Structure formats: structure tokens, C-alpha cells
Amino acid sequence: MPVIDARDVYKTYEGNGVPVHAVNGINLQVEKGEFTAIIGPSGCGKTTLLNMVGGLDSVTSGEILIGGTRIDSMSDRELTDFRLLRIGFVFQAYNLIPVLTARENIEFIMELQGVDKADRSVRSRELLEAVGIAEKAEVRPALMSGGQQQRVAVARSLASKPEFVLADEPTANLDSHATEDLLDMMLEMNRQSGVTFVFATHDQRVIDKARRVVALDDGKVVSDSTAH
Amino acid sequence: MLWTLAWRNVWRNRRRSVLTLATILLAVVLGLLMRSMQYGSYDAMIGSTVARTGYIQVHGEGYWDNKSIDRSIHADAATLGQVMTVEGVVDVIPRLESFALISFGDRTKPSAVIGTEPAVEHRYTSLADRVVEGDYLAAGQRGVLLLRSLADYLGATVGDEVVLLGAGYRGQTAADLLPVIGIFDLTMMGNLETGMAYVPLAAARELYAAPPDQVTSLSVMLDNGGALQVTADALVAILGTDYEVMTWRETSKEVVQQIQSDSAGGIFMLGILYMVAGFGLLGTVLMSTMERRREFGVMNAVGLRRSRLAMVLFIETIALVVVGVVAGLIVSMPIIYWFHLHPIPVTGDLVTVFEEFNIPPFIPFALDPGIFVAQGLVVLVMALVVASFPIVSIRRLHIMRAITGR
């Protein structure tokens, strides 16, 4: 069973009276352990697709199943809990909570999940080591570089042991060195622990490392290729 | 961690939070000081009023509207004893008063002639301290105490005998010749058209040809004014409906009105104070909510329920208010306590009024817990109203628009 199963999904925005068909009939299945990039020109619907798959936005029609569970008809509250327990997010602008330290940003998610204190601190230490910034544990985001913040964001997205991580342009704000480091780290996690990553990206370096590349145009899948 | 989050958020924009706190603190301090002073002055006004009238007066039915000696009542030792048994009553002053013409030589002036129990009278009105010539009255003595302006008008001095002439009980003639025992002075009564004279109760009954134990009023003194109406009701229950039982609130309506209008002014001021503080707080809360929309979107995206997010914001607002109020209390308590122990001197006309009734001419600040409770409630309501704004904005939050800033 695929972890992500989007069936005949449409999304239409009623922008200024002119309907915009941002996603126009997409079928997409993602299996456990994939390292997949969704690409395409600006405005082709990558972000919209990712948001619907992540339960951040509603579908106009179609079905979205995550690990076999339909999420397109859930209430706001159910969806929030579902995201908390099953999906990891990495955003372009890092989006850490500014008043919390790196460690607290990670533990915050686990606390929401009801993980007890001892387990939280063990796991947050593991995660910070895995993303290679254990020494920044007690530092607040404002005092970290973009690359470091994005590492914390990746660690945060994994705190809930999600079925997959959705990352919308995670490298767009990073220089090439930081991009390289971050990608290698994520690939490492993918290989070692089988974490599933789905990216929406323009970044050639991400595309080069992806094992599967899904290309969109005008809200439709135009190609889907898996490298070997 | 929600508490940590809220608390750190409060201190995120330190200057803004401090400014908001200062506004709340100032409103609380000014509000408390003002109300405490007002309540203190009301206590003083009430104190001087009840010294004059008693907390409660008992008359014959209809006496208050038509002060005729014919509406006097029989109040023997048993009746007084009954009144004394009522909870809270500490003393009863029986008086028999009416009007008479007082003459000396060829001069005459209409005058209130008040028969009273000299010792009891002094206990509450400090009348003996007002005697400027001669002596104070003694119980059972045949003699009269004249108001100075009256004595001056008549040209009478201590030892002279004055003629009292008027209408007595049930149409009898009231006529007597009494020696002037002493002359008293009440500055506030100095310019009355009519005179004023005190005689011992027995002498008054003789003058007005009233039966023994007859009085026109009983002034009832209480240990405190807290249960005024309850005590009045208890008196009605004991005495029956032939009597007119009136609290000082009824006999001194002008004092009640003065307090009410002054208090209304105070409440208006409080309203303005808390409006300023409230809008200051609202501004801060709205700004910090708007600034952090993206953050809220992210927190909701990664799994923080809207309800808990709203809770964080609610705690932030309440925390800000609680800190402001507590700081305000800490600042104002010592000030209020200081002015309670070292009252502000009163000025102007009030001084004479205070002195007349042997009340120190100072306004001690009231320590009434009701003042603190009332303001606490006002601030609480204000905080709840303001705290509800971010909750509404969280309910309406659209995750993706918040995150992308669209």
C-alpha cells in the first residue's frame, strides 16, 4: 500500500472571479522509502499538490489517502492531529518557533504527541546529532545560519516519526554548500532509516539526487521517471 | 511547554510589553488610590452624619414630615431596653424637641429647644466640648444651654434667667423660666435665623407639659453601619408600625446624594482610566497577533490544534494583565496604607463640620477589600474581552495563507 495515494485530485482557486485550476486531475502514488522530487515551472501546482497531500489545504475534488486513511474529508481538528502524528513538514523559510531553542522546537512536537519527558530528551538529542548540529541544541533560531535552521526543521519534521516528510523548496534560501550538506544528510536518513521524502523544487541539485522525479505542468503530471 | 511559549512570547517585544504593563499598572494604581480616597471620605462624611442624627432614628408615625410635639412617642425604660437588645445597637439617645420663643428683657427669638440626656448627648455629639461659657448641663437640672448667637442676640449671659414660651403637648401652653447654665458655640450653626437651646430631658418635658417618658425621637447608635437596614428592620419588628424607623440614608438624603454623585464621578474616571489601559492592551495584543500569523500557521501545520494555539494567546494576554495588576497592587498597597495611617487633612468648609462633631479633619484612605475586588473584576473583564480577539483570529486562520503571507 502506498504511503501517499492521490486519486484524481483537482484544486480550483476562485481568484478574483477567474477560476484558477491549480491542480487539474492528478493521480500520484508514493511508496515507503522514496526520495522523490516534484518539479515543474513556477505556478504549475507543486505547492498546491503538496499542501493537499499534507492536509494543509482542501481538495476541490478527488481523494487523498495517507497510509490507507482518507484525509480529504476530515475535520480541521482531526486533520491537525493527523498531521501531528503522521506527516513531517519542512518549509522554504525554515519556520521554527523563534522563542524556543533548537531542542525545544523538536521536543515541542513530541510534547504535543504526549511523549514523556525522558523519551523526548533522548530522541531530540538523537535527532540533533543525526542532522549534525548537536552543539546548537540550546540556541534559538535567530542565532543560527539558514542551513542550521533548516537542519533543525528537518529534525523537527522527523520528531513525530512520520510516514513521510513533505518539503516545499527546502533549499531555496540556502547557498550551494549548505544545500549540498542538507541533501546529503537527508539522503543518509533515507538510506539508513528509510525515511520517505517528497520535495517540491526547482533546485537542480535536489533533482540530481532524487531517485524519482515527477514533472508537472498546468496542474497535470507530464512525466514520472525513476532513476536506477 | 505552552506556558513557556506564552511567557516567552510576552517578553519577546520587551519594550512593548513593558509599556503595556506600565499602562495597566498606572491605571490600577490611580484607580485604587482614587477609590480608596473616595471611600475614605465617604466614611468620614457618614461618620459626621451619624454623629448628628444617629444611624437610625425612631419617631412617632408621620413625625419626620410634620415635626409636631403631638407626634411624640412614649419611650420608657422598657422600650429603650428593647431597642438596646437589637443586634448591633450600642446606644440610644432619647430627645424631646420642639420650638419655643426665648425672651430676655425686651428681646425675643424663636428657637429650637431640644431636651436631651446630657451625658448620652455628649458621648456622640461632644456637646460639652462646645461650651464656651458657663457649664454643661447635668441630668435633671433645671436650666438651659444657649447657642452663642442666640445669647448674643438676647444679651443674656450665664446666670441670667430666660423666658421660654410656646405650644406644648396636645395644645397646652409651654411656658417656663430657666437659668442660663452655659453658652455653646457651633460655627456651622452660627448664622441660623432661629436660635438653638438644649435643656435636660426632664426640664423639656416640664416645659412642653409632656407626660413622663415622652420623646420626639430616639437616635439609635450602632457599632458599625454595615447592617444598617437589617437593624432598622429588626427595630420595626420589635416596635411595630406605630413608629417611624428611618436610617440616616433616609433622614440625610442629601449626604447619600452627595456620595452617589461623587462616586459616579469616580466611576466615570475609572472608566476612562481602564478604557485607556484596555485599548493599550488591545493594541499590543492585536499587533503581536498579526505579526505572528506565519508562526501560528506553522504551529498549526505541524500539529498544534487551533484550540491550544488560542490557549497560548489567551494565556499571554492574561499573563500580561496579571503581572500588571499584581505590580499595581504592590505599588499601591503601601501608598494606600500610608495614607490610611497618615490621613490627608481636609480643607475649606469641611474642616468646621468635622471639628463640630469631634471628628479629626482628615480623610483616612479606606482599606475596604471591596475596592480591590471591584477593580480586580473590572480588569478581569477587560482582560477577557481583549483576550478574545486573538482567539477569533486563530479560529479564522488559514494555514497556507498565514505561512505564505498571502
Ligand SMILES: Nc1ncnc2c1ncn2[C@@H]1O[C@H](COP(=O)(O)OP(=O)(O)OP(=O)(O)O)[C@@H](O)[C@H]1O
Ligand atoms: N491561495 C491561492 N489563491 C488563488 N490562487 C492561488 C492560490 N495559491 C496558488 N494559486 C495559484 O495556483 C497556481 C499554482 O500555484 P502553486 O503555488 O501551487 O505553484 P507552484 O508550482 O508551487 O509555483 P512555484 O514554483 O512558484 O512555487 C498558480 O497559478 C497560483 O497563482
Ligand SMILES: [Mg+2]
Ligand atoms: Mg511553490
